[in-house]
Amino acid sequence: MSAHRKSGLVYGALLSLVGLAGCQHGPSINWGHLSRNQDSRVQFIVVHATEIDFPTSLQVLTRGDVSSHYLVDRDGTIYGLVPESRRAWHAGPSYWEGATPLNPSSIGIEIVSVPTGMPEATEAGFPEAQITAVERLVADIAQRHEVRPDRIVGHGEVQPEGRTDPGRLFPWQRLIAKGLVPTTDPRLVEQFTQDFQNHGLPDLNWVQSRLSLQGYQVPCTGDLDPPTRRVLSVFQGRYRQSLITGEPDVETLAILAALTSPGGRRVLSPTEGWRDFQPDPPLHSHCPSR
Ligand SMILES: [Zn+2]
Incomplete structure (x- = not known):
């Protein structure tokens, strides 16, 4: 993250504090009667595999024309790229259970699927540290936003036209074992x-x-x-x-x-x-x- 971006965040946080005090920008609002009829904007979690190595993934997702909320490197490091309250551009024309498109109502997790220095789209397994990080991240997001197990899906499932990630090597059984996604008897x-x-x-x-x-x-x-x-x-x-x-x-x-x-x-x-x-x-x- 650049120094400029950091200072921008600090400035934004200060503005928020000023806003809470009710001094500047926008009308005064009485928040004393919150409705009980609401839920999280986040209804879906979409799991991706980048099919490129980490440096290229980071470049594409932060400086290219797509993004995701999180990027999980092969050593298990989780990078936050887009705040959950904001929309990331990870799913394109997508559909699941009647909802379309999914970017406005989902969290996107990109998982680095190609070892550094290997060719693009190399089919490689997911290291243990990385899968453990993915399990913990999905569990945390699902719990905070009450995302239903049937709404934690792979990118290919919601955009089968041209997408197959996270691919056949992604160990969905690990998410089944954590009680995060459904399976059958x-x-x-x-x-x-x-x-x-x-x-x-x-x-x-x-x-x-x-x-x-x-x-x-x-x-x-x-x-x-x-x-x-x-x-x-x-x-x-x-x-x-x-x-x-x-x-x-x-x-x-x-x-x-x-x-x-x-x-x-x-x-x-x-x-x-x-x-x-x-x-x-x-x-x-x-x-x-x-
Ligand atoms: Zn994808």
């Missing part, structure tokens, strides 16, 4: 697997309807068109990371069926163990399932 996945193997796979109308129910923006065409394949691929990148071709195979559809069936989503509570998690009000699909 493996026994339910097994039941659907048996069902699909015995009776055949559901059709593409069903697939699109269930992807929509899960929160994705997907066309309701009944075809495995390129946008649907991209959504399936980012779904696999999160829930079935071994194969991310976008092919609607038995395993992929069994996981999707389990997640979107009544009682199919669960979150780990540190005190109560697994508990059923259903968004309230319930989500609905934008695609009819015939």
Whole structure:
């Protein structure tokens, strides 16, 4: 941070104090009757991977034309780049559970995913120190803003047109283990697997309807068109990371069926163990399932 920026912040803080005293700038406001009907502007947390090394990530996110609230380096250092009260430019044309675009209502976390000196978009795992920092940061943001587990998502999930980060190497199971994001009961996945193997796979109308129910923006065409394949691929990148071709195979559809069936989503509570998690009000699909 430059000295100029620092002095700007100090100056801003002084102005705020003056404002609190009610001396300057703007009308006098009586704040004595706060409404109980309010919640945080922050409804979503979007997890990214930078696909470039740390020095380049910092340059792009502070001096380029995009930004994020936080940048987590590979050694676990967390950099705050944009205050949470302000909008960062991290998600572009994005959609989740009917909300669009997500920049005004989300916190963006960029995770450095390429070791310094390696080529751009190198596929490398995330070091332990970095993932521990991400866990703590997501937990803290989710707790302070009461962000629902189903609203902590990957960038590719909310912008499947051209984005896949944080990618198939991001360990979502670590966030599941901390009770931050939902997962499904493996026994339910097994039941659907048996069902699909015995009776055949559901059709593409069903697939699109269930992807929509899960929160994705997907066309309701009944075809495995390129946008649907991209959504399936980012779904696999999160829930079935071994194969991310976008092919609607038995395993992929069994996981999707389990997640979107009544009682199919669960979150780990540190005190109560697994508990059923259903968004309230319930989500609905934008695609009819015939
Ligand atoms: Zn991203």
